[in-house]
Amino acid sequence: MAMRDLVSGGASCAEPGSSSSSLNPLGALANALIGSSSKTQERLQEIPTATNRISNGNFYEGGMEPFNALPGSEFDHPSHPSSQGSEFLHGFRSSGQDAFANAWDEVQNPQMPLFQGRDSLTNIPPNQTQFQPQLDGPPQRVLSNFLHSFVNSGHGGLPFRPTPLPVLGLSEGDKQRIRNRSSIMARHFFADKNEDFVNAQVNALLSSLDIETDVQARRGPPGRFQDLEDVWNDSQNLQNGPHSADGWIAEYDQHRVQRGNPNDWVHSFEQLHGANNWASEFENEQSQVASFGQMRGASIPNLAAMEQTRVLAHTLSQNQDPKFQNSKFLQFVSKMSRGEITFEDNQVKSSGPPAPGDWATEYQQQFNGGQSWADQFEREEFPPGPAGWVNEFTSAREQQGPVDDQWVNEFSKLHVADWADEFGRQVGEGVLGDDSWADTFDEYVNEQASVRQQAATSRGVYVFSEINPYVGHPNPFQEGQELFRKGLLSEAVLALEAEVLKNPDNSEGWRFLGITHAENDDDQQAIAAMMRAHEADPTNLEVLLALGVSHTNELEQAAALKYLYSWLRHHPKYGTIAPPELSDSLYHADVARFFSDAAKMSPEDADLHIVLGVLYNLSREYDRAIESFRTALELKPRDYSLWNKLGATQANSVQGADAILAYQQALDLKPNYVRAWANMGISYANQGMYEDSIRYYVRALLMNPKADNAWQYLRISLSCASRTDMMEACDSRNLELLQKEFPL
């Protein structure tokens, strides 16, 4: 399977030449460069999800931003009460510029997630603290249910609330698609509501999916871009400037990266000129970008550029579109215009007022790290928009080679006195006020950085229980295994923790701990434990298999193949099948072939069939995966986790009813298998039987109230089943009430 297919999520499709396109050329490039960590939403459901952030240094990818940085409260604003239809239209057609002051007020008292994100870290409303950032999760088709409740929110006219979801492993292409399509479709569903409502709905959806929310991929129908254009034209007339600057903007927007960190005004322009990667345009035109390099030490062009950005900032600021006002690009430009940011030798320098460890520095560090920009691009979401913007900018420049300063020259031809006065006057009047918003921005960026660090250190690290009665137990390992067999999983965890505290090098102890956590539906701990087991004994076959499966869950093909291949290599019987020279660059087809060979060699080895099943899940050949698991089950009919794997595969291949049967088998064999209970709920939810799904979630939670994912699924099912009356019980984790309401 071509890596490209994986990247674009089109892998399940057998037809040739049809890999789905990434809408974003730059994103596609990045994907192509490092396609191995591609993801899609389909996963095996039962096995601990290994996270990308554990050992491969890949931890910035995917749902980097913690959910509690994305405030929910902003979406609670009631939509405008007044005349809905006309309000809706008004949003599109309004072209007055009199909202300038309002607009700037908004910048100063920002409502955008960006700034609220910062606030909410220090001042979290109590009801939002319930859900810790859930960065791991079992798999799934949660997405499907989630989108369902989004679509249905159109019927009731109820605001759609952001819900914390497990990381769904959406690729950039997927996110782009969700952003584009939900924006366009929402305007069809919610035509009755005003545009704020539509935006709030879409933002709620996107923020829950950890997709940047300050961007509307595709604005509403035209109308609004007209006023931006007018503003721009006015400013041009004012200046009698040459056409070149206009061209700059036009080109900028024409070729802007769709995936876009940035900002909405670009989208407006995009409407006019179509969308593309502006960065690549810079490359082609070999004009503008290079000039940044020239700015170093050249005060005159630098000044000119600064002044030009002031024009831009001023012009942009006059657009009253609130999303426009939220533009990170605007803030960036504004900063540039005040000389707080300059470009030196291909790098962004910040000379601005208090900006300890500001984003530019951060950017530099990243950049100087020697990684390719594409690496970074892939690994992190670039929560601080400007960094992403600059990154793209610089990368374009890097590729460009020959440098000329045409851009600056053209810019400096502009006569700028008028607007400069104007701008100065506004500053004097305090329209722009102090630099508080810029500071806020810096702080936000800093916090983002520190949050990221924390996250990096906390992931993959096993967290021990604080109070553990088994510490000091003469043989905690045996005790733990005994408890595990009895199905007392939470107790077993404590005993096994005592064991690995005593013998940190006991690979089996760690492995058992990992399995216990996995069956208890606590993925993060399960993975952390497995990683420790792997450290303790890199050749433990069971551990290698578990890790391979975990990475399959994340559709991290390279990592999964690495572990599965390693399993084969270290296997006493099959080690000879796998040639050692392959271990660097593995292809799915090769690995699958080795295992097929091995399975032919000893068809009675259930483990081989299990691995094959996992491999086929990786390539999304579900029919073959199911076949493999069934073969394995003939050999090991009492392996409950195998039944669970079969069920998960069937669920992924849209055979929900079969999946339920398989889960039932698993539960018959092991009634305390929390994960199977939760998976059962997921299967019911996928079939639209939400009431049933709720009962299973509640059952799973009764057994392990710490299964955060199950709480989230429960919440989604409650909303899908229109049981908003029980939402409160769910939020306060009132299991007693839930059990009474939803007995199984």
Added chain:
Amino acid sequence: MPVFKTPFNGYSVKFSPFYEHRLAVGTAQNFGILGNGRLHILDLNPSQPISQFASFDTSDGVYDVAWSESHDSLVLAAVADGSIKLYDLSLPPTSNPIRSLHEHTRETHSIDYNPTRPDSFLSSSWDDTVKLWTIDRPTSVRTFKEHAYCVYSSSWNPRHADVFASASGDCTVRVWDVREPGSTMIIPGHEFEILSVDWNKYDDCILATGSVDKSIKIWDVRNYRVPMSVLNGHGYAVRKVKFSPHRGSLLVSCSYDMSVCMWDYMVEDALVGRYDHHTEFAVGVDMSVLVEGLMASTGWDELVYVWQHGTDPRAQ
């Protein structure tokens, strides 16, 4: 009448112009927001459930399907990744699709086969363009780029092989002649986005539009300042309008209000029938050319219904 359950959300249904028992259905996972798609070819069987003749998976949602007007085995699919796939049902599944045309930079939202010059077809896309294709060329013949926002639908005039209309989110319908460089007419038809357009099969000057403003409007292109008729009755955006192949004043529509409605724009009480059989948005609807009164619809409830006008689609 029969019902067929699709694994994904229904997006489009079309009767074959060659076989009265055959249908093509386009579906998309997760409402077309993210995921795969599937093209189903279904066969109606007298007094038996609908059977599946073939199905083809796509890497992204199938937003629309169209039968060739010249070959009974050719089907086109408009795929959300911007591509158009051509399938030949006479070939084994492994040889399909026989062609993948990928020029649109955004979702391909609809596809319309030319009924009078049966080697050409149109695709409309969220990249704001309409493209003209012929079956024998690997690239598009022409791109029509005037709309300022997504083009949701385009429809050939049933009598003039070179004339078509396009409906866009920029709130206009444009009428084009492919021999002309630009559009020949712009109808600012609605205050909200226009999602669908279709020509009257018996009067080459009349077309219908369906809009997010919940209304359907009937236009005479000779006098397009005011609509001939405004059909109100849907509670949400009108997703698709389709004129009857058998009676000039009859048309069918489906809407995000989950209903399928039959209209006669020549009579005072224009709403002739309303079908509320879908439990989610009704997105695709068609009328059979070969069997008068035979209708099919599909929607996000993952069901395809086929029924005779005037009967209950859910009656088994």
